[in-house]
Amino acid sequence: MSATTLERPQTDSVRLERTPDPCVMVIFGASGDLTKRKLLPAVYMLFKEHLVPPNFSIVGFSRSPMSDDEFRSHMRDGVEEFGGPVDTATWQKFAAGLRYISAHPHHPEEYAKLTGVLSELDRERGTGGNRVYYLAVPPSSFLPIVRNLQAAGLAQPEQAWARVIIEKPFGHDLESAQALNCELSKVFREEQIYRIDHYLGKETVQNLLVFRFANGIFEPIWNRRYVDHVQITAAETLGVENRASYYEEAGALRDMVQNHMLQLLTMTAMEPPVAFDAETVRAEKVKVLRAIRPLCSEDTPHCAVRGQYGPGQIGGEKVVGYRQEPGVDPNSNTETFAAVKLHIENWRWAGVPFYLRAGKRLARHATEIAVQFRQPPLRLFEGTHAIPPNLIVVRIQPDEGIALRFSAKRPGPATRVRDVNMDFRYSTSFGMASANAYERLLLDCMLGDPSLFASSRFVELGWSLLTPMLEAWKNHPAPDFPNYAAGTWGPAAADKLMDYGQSWRSPSQSDDDAATPME
Ligand SMILES: NC(=O)c1ccc[n+]([C@@H]2O[C@H](COP(=O)([O-])OP(=O)(O)OC[C@H]3O[C@@H](n4cnc5c(N)ncnc54)[C@H](OP(=O)(O)O)[C@@H]3O)[C@@H](O)[C@H]2O)c1
Incomplete structure (x- = not known):
């Protein structure tokens, strides 16, 4: 191509299917729950679908004694149990x-053992020196492992690539997140670090950008002129399960809001990127976080509500309260519900509240983004029933899809108005199940595409936004915990966050309301 020819940016608008280079994935914490439940089922599917090269290899690294064959059999059990036949x-x-x-x-x-096995795999299976290091270990092990990789000369291979994937939590407040990023950056460059947020691997979340930017009819009304408010809900029916020790330290704000829900918020609110490359998309998301009105601890009572579930009923079955769960302090001050009201102060969103709500043991398992539009003048229809405003609901899970609520005339001689839905469902429109989020994200990491991973800037801005609330809640233990019964929509105080005329939605019963863990 001559220097004067205009080059067409090939992958700007669409992401084409590619196959990654041969590589080895080293999983630290290979004996753990995440490896068995999520990672191995995902890589096996990628292998089965020929999305990774046939010589793709895995090294499990953890303390539990196991032979290669025992590891294989343990992993096969995991794939069968959590992946499928x-x-x-x-x-x-x-x-x-x-x-x-x-x-x-x-x-x-x-690490000499690791170096030996990796060299053997390169020699015998042609894995080319390329590495993905997956840290499926508790956060206290992140830094010892990356430092040991560096000391063993495994972090910056010559003529090959190395990438590291870390799981949340990325710190527990702003200071610890900054310290973690700083230490990681001494070993790996930012483009080598993949902070996984599996929400971003979901088709429905990625579809948000297609929905907004590949259609001419939604974007013109996606702003403060037409939108009244936005509600983002991540509701689980499950309790704390077997993760009490983690959850006691984390709570709902850290576990869900700081990462997944801020990601959903930024994808809902961001400006159209000029390209779909990682740098551009991530920069647009960071701009949204920077535009959010900063909060201080004193603001917390006005912009955030916390809750903790007491005993109640889920699906007709009695369940215990959070404080009675195994491993939970009987006087625990940890919140199992958090609702937050945020304002994005830019030209598109000024004056439009964004409400975020996440909780355990709520009435229904549902993650959704509901964009509620302003009410038109309705004098024409005075005397008919109250007419609800238009609403677009993006259902992230379960029953993935998008619904548009609008008003229609009831059949009959009188002018009676009722709200109806136009509903798109992934399962019926495409006739196939969405790929597991981990499949997509692991593949992207092997391809060197960090678009769907959290940047250090995003993580730190998220913490700087929420740390004042965390401090306020720590310094003032909740006097009323437990303050909602399991199986309800959370504490009554959450209603008071809403502006005049607004109220929380109850996400509707879905066809597929299985009690699966929040993903
Ligand atoms: N499980 C999930 O669904 C999930 C969801 C979101 C995020 N995460 C995150 O993903 C990571 C792994 O999760 P997981 O549920 O698999 O954790 P896990 O089962 O508690 O731990 C994974 C493995 O790490 C090793 N390990 C534990 N404590 C260690 C220590 N002090 N020093 C060195 N190694 C240690 C253990 O292997 P050995 O004893 O054999 O060494 C264990 O099997 C964690 O950071 C977690 O927060 C998990």
Whole structure:
């Protein structure tokens, strides 16, 4: 191509299917729950669908004693239990690339074993020196592991790439997140660090950008002139399950709002990016966070509500309160529900409140974004029933889809108005289940595309926004916990967050309301 020819940016508007380079994924914490439940089922599916090269290999690294064969069999159980049926011929090819090292990841001398196994895989399976390091371990192990990788010369391979994936929590407040980012950056460059937020791997979340920017009819009304307010809900029917020790330290604000819900908010509110590359999309999301009116601890009572569930009923079954759950302090001050009101002070959104709500043991399992439009003048219809405003609901899970609520005339001689829905459902329109979020994200990491991962800037801005609330809640233990019964929509105080004339939605019963963990 001559220097004067205009080059067409090929991947700006669409993301084409590609296959990653050969590589080895090293999973620290390979004996754990995440590896078995999410990671192995996802990589097995990628392998089965030929989305990773046939020589793709995995090294499990954790302290539990296991042979290579025991690891393979443990992983097969995981794939069968959490992924689906395993085809024996495909499994045998996949399992040929699985190795296991039983070692303490904090001990630098153990990394010689890792170097040895990686060299062997490069030699025998042609994995080319490329590495993905997945830190499926508690956060206290992140830094010892990355430092040991650096000391072993495994962080910056020559003529090959190395990337590291870390799981939330990315710190527990602004200071700790900054310290973590700072330490990580001493070992890996920012473009090597993939902070996974599995919400971003969901088709419905990615579809938000297509819905907004590939259609001519929604974007012109997606602003303060037409939108009254936005509600983002992540409701679980499950309680704390077997994660009490983690949850006691985290609570709903840290566990859901600081990461997943801020991601949903920024994708709902961001300006159209000029391209779909990681840098551009992530910069637009950061702009939204920077435009949110900062809050101080004193604002907390006016802009945030916390709750903790007491005993109640879920699906007709009695369940205990949070303080009675195994592993939970009987006087726990941890919130299992958080609702927050935020204002984005830019030209598109000034004056439009964004309400975020997340909780456990709520009435229904549903994650959705509801954009409520301003009411038109209705004098024409005086005397008919109250006419609800238009609403667009993006259902993230379950029953993925988008609904538009509008008013229609009831059949008959009188002018009676009723609200009706136009409903798009992924399952019926495309006739296929969405891929697991981890499949998409692991593949993107292998392809070197961090668009759907959280940047350090995003994480730190998220913490700087919420840290004052966390401090206020820590300094003033809730006098009224538990303040909502399991199986309800949370504490009554959440209603008071709403401006005049606004109220929380009750996401409607879905066809597929299984009690699966919040994903
Ligand atoms: N599970 C989920 O669904 C989920 C969801 C979101 C985020 N996460 C995050 O993903 C990471 C892994 O989750 P997980 O549920 O798999 O955790 P996990 O089961 O508690 O731990 C994973 C593995 O890490 C190793 N480990 C535990 N404590 C360690 C220590 N002090 N030093 C060194 N190694 C240690 C253990 O292996 P050995 O004892 O064999 O060494 C364990 O099997 C965590 O950061 C978690 O917060 C998990």
